[in-house]
Structures are given as structure tokens and as C-alpha cells.
Amino acid sequence: SQGASPYRSGFGVDTTMISGFLDDFQSSLPWETLITSSEMDSLLQSELRIRGIRTAPKWAIVENGYLNSLISDAFATDKVSYNFVLAESFFGPTRQLLMYFPSGKFYLASRVYLNLFVTLFFSTVILFAFFSVQRQGRKQKRLAVVKSDFISNMSHEFKTPLATISLAVDALLRNGDKMNAAQMQQYLGIIKSENKRMNAQMESVLQMSMMDKEELTLTLAPMDIEACLREAVNHFKLSAEQRQGWIDLSCEVGDYEMEGDLIQFKSALTNLIDNAIKYSLDAPQVSVKLAQSVDEFRIMVKDRGIGMDEDTKRQVFDRFYRATKG
Known part of the structure; x- marks a missing residue:
């Protein structure tokens, strides 16, 4: 049904956002004789999707300042946000497309929040990866220092059995002629046990290597x-x-x-x-x-x-x- 409100002064700001896609309907004949409302609605939504807009609009066609029958359901003239001039004469616009988006704010907010969420997610992943690399770097550096200390400390670990053997040998050299068989056996036993201990130290190093490879039994x-x-x-x-x-x-x-x-x-x-x-x-x-x-x-x-x-x-x-x- 036609409305009685004039639209010659236009609404909002003219734009060329959808210029060109209605060229097939640039005719002096009323559009309501060329296309149905459902076809117009389908055409508009298809064109908007091409431009990345996924929310459905409310729209109406104004010809010579009056609404015609090409109008979407529940269209409200007081909510119009966009006025696209499709044809004009010396006296002003002769054909206009009025449009607004009922869920526009929600749609924009959802797009913003989605982008914000994706940005925060990837920022979190990047930060996590960065700090993981930093932590692994510190761990590897500390492990390198500790292993270096271990290598130098291994010589220290052999000092104790070597020192014990040296003491036992010195005691035998100094007092061997004064010792009885039991005393000499005692010192010789110490030398033998400390030698076994050195072998055990070497064995422990090999075992630690096996533990690293999960081969120790x-x-x-x-x-x-x-x-x-x-x-x-x-x-x-x-x-x-x-x-x-x-x-x-x-x-x-x-x-x-x-x-x-x-x-x-x-x-x-x-x-x-x-x-x-x-x-x-x-x-x-x-x-x-x-x-x-x-x-x-x-x-x-x-x-x-x-x-x-x-x-x-x-x-x-x-x-x-x-x-x-x-």
C-alpha cells in the first residue's frame, strides 16, 4: 500500500554503497510492476552478503516521494538510517531505497567482540609461546651450567677414594714392617674397597646416562x-x-x-x-x-x-x- 509521507528531502546521507546492482530496474515504469517484494528482499540480502553484511535489513522503495508496495514486513519509517537515491530529475529524487538494520548494533557488536576475542586468543597463544621459549631457554642454560659443573665435580668425586687409597698406602710404606698380618690385611682391604668404590662411581655415571634414556633396570x-x-x-x-x-x-x-x-x-x-x-x-x-x-x-x-x-x-x-x- 502507498504511504502519504513525502520523501523528497531524503533521509540520512546519500551513498553509492549499492550503486549499480539495480541497474536492470532503471526504468520509468513503477518498480512494483517489474519486481515483487520477495524478489527485492532476496536481491538486497544477496548483494549485502557479497559485501560481507550478514544481517537482514528492513527496506522500502520510495517513488516520487511516496512509499509504494515494494516494502519489507514491519518497516518503520522513523528508524530509517540509509537513503539511497536511485534516480533523480531536475526537481529532486524520483526513486529512493530506504533502509535500516533492526539488529545492526548487535551485529556490529558481535563482529567487534568476535574480532576482539580472536585477537586476544592469538595474543595469548603468542605470549604463552614466548614465555614457554623463554622458560625453556632458561632451563636449557641452567642445565648446561649444571652439566658443566657435574663434569668438573666428577674429578672431585674421585678424590675421596684416591685420598683414602693414598693414606692406606702411606701407612703401609711407613709402618708396614711393624704391622702384623691382620693390620696389613685391613689396609689392603681398604685399598681394594676404595678401588671398587671408584668403579662404582663410573658405573653410576653410566647408569645416569641409562636413566636419561629410560633404559636403567x-x-x-x-x-x-x-x-x-x-x-x-x-x-x-x-x-x-x-x-x-x-x-x-x-x-x-x-x-x-x-x-x-x-x-x-x-x-x-x-x-x-x-x-x-x-x-x-x-x-x-x-x-x-x-x-x-x-x-x-x-x-x-x-x-x-x-x-x-x-x-x-x-x-x-x-x-x-x-x-x-x-
């Missing part, structure tokens, strides 16, 4: 914890006495048989006792105690060493880590 067999502990303490008695110190062992009565890997267990014990002696500032005084409860064995090593600060405690189980003051 524990050889479980019955073993006597008390016997292992006594052997480990005897290894270090000479070292402690050389520094005018002592190391003693106290074992509660009990059955200390268990399944375990003897080599790995001995390595842990010797490292623990060695550190207790090595990091004592004065004459080492080390007490080792073995006890048994209902469901566990307890080995306690008490020393009067330099101790560990909080930073060292946090890293004490890191591979290759060694305290700086050590």
Missing part, C-alpha cells in the same frame, strides 16, 4: 642392610680419623633382610656418608644409626657439617646439582 635380590651399612661406614673411618674425627655406627637388633639393588643402595649410602664427612668444617663427627619399625627401615646419619640453605634444599634432588659452597 634395577637388579633386585635379597640383601642385608646392616652388612651394607657396616661396609659403608668402614670405608670412611680412615678418612674421618685422618682429619682427627670419628664415625660410629649403632644398629638396633632386628632382621634387616630386604629385596633391593645392592649396587644402587651402596651408592646412595656412600654418597650420604661421604657428604657428612666432606662438608664438616672441623674434625668430622658422624653418627650413623640403623633402626627398624613395623613397616620400614630407618637409616639416620647425623653430622655437624655446614648444612643446607633453603635454595639448596629446593634443588637437592635435581640431576647434577651441587651446592656452590660445596
